[in-house]
Amino acid sequence: MMKRKQITFEQKKRNLAILFILPWFIGFLFFFVNPLITSLQFSFNKLDVTNNGYALTGVGLDNFKFAFTVHESFNRLITEAAIDMIINVPLIIIFSLFLATLLNQKFRGRAFARAVFFLPVILASNIIADIESTSMMSSLMSGDGESSGFQLLQSVNLEMMMLESGFPPNIVEYLTGAVDRIYAIISKSGVQILIFLAGLQSIPVSLYEASRIEGATGYETFWKITFPMVSPLIPIIVVYSIIDSFMNNEVTELINTIGFANINFGLSSAMSWIYFLLIAIILAVSTGLISRKVFYNN
Structure with missing residues (x-):
C-alpha cells in the first residue's frame, strides 16, 4: 500500500491561498475579462448605434489623442x-495607524468606539452621498457658510501661526491642507483602521512584556516593536487607499457622462484606459518603493 505524500506547511498555506482567491478569479474570468476586452476594442473605434445594435469604425489612436489634446x-x-x-493617502495611513493604536488599548466602551470609526464604511452608500450633498455638509466642508462656527474648521489661523513660528511654507501648506481634508480622511479610513487593528492584535504580548522588563519607553516600544510588526500590512493598505481615492470622483463622472449621456463610448473607453494605466503605474511605483522598507518576520 502506497503511503500518502506528506505536504509541508508552506504547501498548505499556498493551497489555502489559492482556495481563497479562487472565487475572485472565477468572477473576474466570467464577469470582467469580456468587458475589459470590449472596452479596449471600443477605445480604438468610433461606435455608432444602429437598429441591429452598434457598428464600429476604426479610428486608431484618435480617441486617445482627443482625450489628451482636445478635451x-x-x-x-x-x-x-x-x-x-x-496628499490624502499618506494622511489616511498615518491617521489609521494612530487611531488603531488607540483603539487597541483597553478602555471602557472600546467596541462602541471601534464601531463609530468603521460606521462610514458600512454606510458608504447613497445615504452618505445624500448627506454630503446637502447644503449644511457642503458649507461644513468648504467653510463658505455664513456661520462663524464652521470657520473654526478652517486652517487660516493655523497657517498664520505656523508661518510666524518659522515653519517652511511647503510643510505649512501640507499640514493646513490636512486640516481642511479631515472629513475626507476620517470617512476613508475605516477599512485601514480595521486592518491595522487586526495586525496590532496579532503581535505577541510577550514582546511587549520583554520590552517593559528591559525598561523601554512607549516611544521606543512603538518604533521597535509595533511599527515593524504591522509594516507588512502597509503595502496592502496603500494599494487599497490608492484605488479607493481614484473611485467616484470627477474623472469617473466625466467618463460616465461621455459614455452614457453623450453616447460616445469610443472616447469614454479611451479615457477609462488612460485612467486605468495611470492608476496601475502609481500602484507599481508606490508598492515597489514601500515593499523595500517593509519588515517581514520570517
Whole structure:
C-alpha cells in the first residue's frame, strides 16, 4: 500500500491561498475579462448605434489623442485626482495607524468606539452621498457658510501661526491642507483602521512584556516593536487607499457622462484606459518603493 505524500506547511498555506482567491478569479474570468476586452476594442473605434445594435469604425489612436489634446477638462481632472491621492493617502495611513493604536488599548466602551470609526464604511452608500450633498455638509466642508462656527474648521489661523513660528511654507501648506481634508480622511479610513487593528492584535504580548522588563519607553516600544510588526500590512493598505481615492470622483463622472449621456463610448473607453494605466503605474511605483522598507518576520 502506497503511503500518502506528506505536504509541508508552506504547501498548505499556498493551497489555502489559492482556495481563497479562487472565487475572485472565477468572477473576474466570467464577469470582467469580456468587458475589459470590449472596452479596449471600443477605445480604438468610433461606435455608432444602429437598429441591429452598434457598428464600429476604426479610428486608431484618435480617441486617445482627443482625450489628451482636445478635451477641455480631462487632463486637468486626472492631474487633480493624482494630486489629491498623493496628499490624502499618506494622511489616511498615518491617521489609521494612530487611531488603531488607540483603539487597541483597553478602555471602557472600546467596541462602541471601534464601531463609530468603521460606521462610514458600512454606510458608504447613497445615504452618505445624500448627506454630503446637502447644503449644511457642503458649507461644513468648504467653510463658505455664513456661520462663524464652521470657520473654526478652517486652517487660516493655523497657517498664520505656523508661518510666524518659522515653519517652511511647503510643510505649512501640507499640514493646513490636512486640516481642511479631515472629513475626507476620517470617512476613508475605516477599512485601514480595521486592518491595522487586526495586525496590532496579532503581535505577541510577550514582546511587549520583554520590552517593559528591559525598561523601554512607549516611544521606543512603538518604533521597535509595533511599527515593524504591522509594516507588512502597509503595502496592502496603500494599494487599497490608492484605488479607493481614484473611485467616484470627477474623472469617473466625466467618463460616465461621455459614455452614457453623450453616447460616445469610443472616447469614454479611451479615457477609462488612460485612467486605468495611470492608476496601475502609481500602484507599481508606490508598492515597489514601500515593499523595500517593509519588515517581514520570517
